[in-house]
Amino acid sequence: MNVRVKKWLLAYAAAAVVFAVIDVAWILTVANRQYESQIGDLLAPSVNLAGAVVFYLIFVVGIVHYGIRPNDAGATLRQRVTGAALFGFFTYATWALTALAVLKDFPVLVAVTDIAWGAGVCSAVTWLTVTVLRPDRVRQRTS
Known part of the structure; x- marks a missing residue:
């Protein structure tokens, strides 16, 4: 396995752990309560674990590709x-606005909260993963 693939897989593994920890904390402390109170009638009686796992596996690929970029030495932290x-x-x-468009009485608050969460969690996962994996080589200039 070449160095580029190893770097990518290491970034993927680290980001997956960081994302899972942060997202589970978010779900347990904020999202569950908000979803129950705002869209409880739309929720399944139990989580579809296979669907959740596939989401995490695919979504972390996007974080690594668009955020962490382990093989782009020229990219700044910003x-x-x-x-x-x-x-x-x-x-x-995409998820939140589609739900707002097609689901009856889908709350704007849930849509806005989810969109903000998506941007925030991906930023945090990227910052933490890059900082942990490459603390001495991350270029932190603002350009």
Whole structure:
């Protein structure tokens, strides 16, 4: 396995752990309560674990590709975090705004909260992963 693939897989593994920890904390402390109170009648009686696992596996690929960019030595931390924020914003907006458009009485508050969460969590995962994996080589200039 070449160095580029190893770097990418290491970034993927680290980001997956960071994302899972942060997202589970978010779900347990904020999202569950908000979803129960705002869209409880739309929720399944139990989580579809296979669907959740597939989401995490695919979504982390996007965070690594658009945010962390382990094989782009020229990307600054700001560029990486911005890329991740945009990825999170667009992906969560796709879900939230589609739900707002097609589900009866879907709350704007849930849509806005989810979109903000998507941008924020992707930024945080990228920042943490890049900082942990490459603390001495991350270029932190603002350009």
